Amino acid sequence: MFAEKGFQGAQVAEIANAAEVSLNSVYGLFKGKEELYEAVIHAAVATIRDRVRDVVDPIPEPGEKLLRLIDALFACFDEHKGLLQIYGRTTHGLPWRVRQALGDESLEVFQAFRAWLIEIATDAKKAGRLGEFDPETFALALVGTVTSTAAHWVEESGGKSLNDYAPRVRALFAALLTEPRK
16 A cells, blocks of 8 residues: 555555454554554565575675676565555655655664675675775665666556566676676
8 A cells, every 4th residue: 555655645444454454453553654654664675685685695706696686686676566666755766765764673774785785895896806996886886776777667667577677787787897806
């Protein structure tokens, strides 16, 4: 409901009905719509984080980790279009609006994810994969490109899968990586 109608348009009664629970049950678990909204967002953000990490963490080579991260993010965003709609609607893709729009717990997940991504880019730099690029800038450009592309897809998809965009973004960042040291 939040993805479809936005925070203001979604009614708690509709949400309870869609979840096949009573309105009293919803209010027994959450103080109000804001708390329910934050819980939905936090659960979705944590799910995406966990799925991406499950794909990326086992890869030993940091340059390949960065490229697989692109694929994994696009796959998760494609699967969770509703979260992407909520994120885009409430933050307009601006990271400094995450706390205001998504709550402190989701902000912490977002910040930890960003730190993890910077760590991977730092490892790629140490492995000689980033050339003269600053790891933090590279990591932020990567996530910014993925989220901007995903936000564009939400608005202009025309029936395409978000995964159709992944190879182009992957190719862009693959071209920036240098060959691994032997």
